[in-house]
Amino acid sequence: MNVHPMHPFLARATSVAADVAAAVPAGHPLDAPTPCTDFDTRALVNHWVLYTSHGLEHRARRAELPQELIERDFTADAEWRSAYAAQLDRAVAAWAEPAAWEGDVDLGGSPVPAVGIARMLILELLLHGWDVARATGGEIEVDEELASVALEIVEENAELYRQYAGFAETVALPDDASTWDRALAASGRDPHWKA
Template sequence: VAAWSDPAVWEGEIDLGGSTSPASEIAAMLFEETALHTWDVARATGQEFRLSDAAAAHLLEVVDGSAELYRQYNGFADEVTVPGSASVLDRALARSGRDPHWSRA
């Protein structure tokens, strides 16, 4: 997380071995993957997962930008319905196809 606070991480192009992609897109994807899969592991092991309000808002923005593409490749399940009063984190989880209230019983 500390590395992502350096503005240079979000600038320039990343060589992907034959093509390039904006560093900001790669950093956002890595943040999204880390946050969502950390939530998955936390829920599966009965642990709490929290993000700051700012990080949750960024996650929601990234999920909103990638959800449809990920669904085309079965990376995300269909969006889960949550109430309008759901937290920003719960909305991001739901839009990524995760049920924010799921827990391993």
């Protein structure tokens, strides 16, 4: 079975996200601020878990997300971290099917190539993973190769995302900034943000 060349990056991004989730302290206040000014910690974690694990699998299978999932407060389950990791594994398995990468995915009336959707979800896993880590006092480990892929995807989509307020303006960085910091900054995130 020929797995798409982006699949290993998707799998690595889910592994990074699972590690971030596992490190979120049990007692962290869910109304605490995050780098995403529209979201407190509860809203951010729920958005991240919904779209990067359940949404990731549903996109591969060309299925609608059920309303029950959209409305669920994942953080209400003490075991949400391990449930998220298990759901990430199911999503990665769904994208291991070559058919998942073919054709388009319908995003509410606008078809987007499946490869583009997978690349956007790699970004969601990593960028919102950083948001969650920063908001909860954790760390995120993104290796150089994965950081390069993230930077490439950010730069490809930044103009479009800014039109829809998905990204803020680029944050200025020193010339010797790391690849990962450059990806964060290009998405409108300040790599030095602190809660």
